[in-house]
Amino acid sequence: MAEAPRGRGQAAPMVMAAGMRYRWPKARTDCLVIDELVLEAGERVFLRGPSGSGKSTLLSLIGGVIQPGAGTISVAGQPLASLSAGARDRFRADHVGFVFQLFNLLPYLSGRDNILLACRFSAARRSRLAEAGVSPEAEVARLAARLDLAREVLARPAAELSVGQQQRVAAARALIGRPGLVIADEPTSALDADRQQAFVDLLLGECAVSGAALLFVSHDLRLAAHFDRVLDLEAINHAAGAAEQRA
């Protein structure tokens, strides 16, 4: 179906990729060839695809962690290629919240300090909170209440938290300071089915409150029900080597 023309006053897409091609160094074939990918502001998308199909690679491209060999990627209207590596890191800290499969928390810092770190590294996150009249500490308290993280849990080093607690701390770290885009790469894989659904609902709810777009990767289609859209990577990836890489 043809896409409707973007109306006047309609927000620009949060992610816009065009003519994008990516090949890992030393690989014989392309990993991703994508003509067009659009994620609207506030849109919550479930990205699916078999193991090895390039989901994490796509998230790294959108997050500006790696650069495409051809094509353009813009996030919040900013073409990533026009930023230096340092500026790209700062842009990511300001505008993109990541929740990884293994959470990537700093083990010796408390849960609270792990969450606050996202604000320390980003003046934009601090100023968005300030504009809303909220201190980073008050936002930690609000997110902690939403995510069912008790005060004494937040005070403990991340290394001493359960997997489920670490995951919720990682979600709060991604969400604090209202980034326009939240990227979650199989964040529920360590949880049982009930907790997976509860976590997804929380993430969807918080993104709805802050207006963030959400790009959520999972193998588990049962989690897809409450997303705005399911995006099948295999349907948009024209890389000749895609099937070979999955083999």
Ligand SMILES: Nc1ncnc2c1ncn2[C@@H]1O[C@H](COP(=O)(O)OP(=O)(O)OP(=O)(O)O)[C@@H](O)[C@H]1O
């Ligand atoms: N750092 C890397 N260097 C070289 N090749 C890589 C690297 N990371 C991934 N690849 C390759 O790129 C392809 C896509 O991997 P990717 O991790 O993006 O897939 P995925 O869909 O996220 O898989 P999974 O669901 O198993 O996490 C695979 O063939 C993989 O071997």
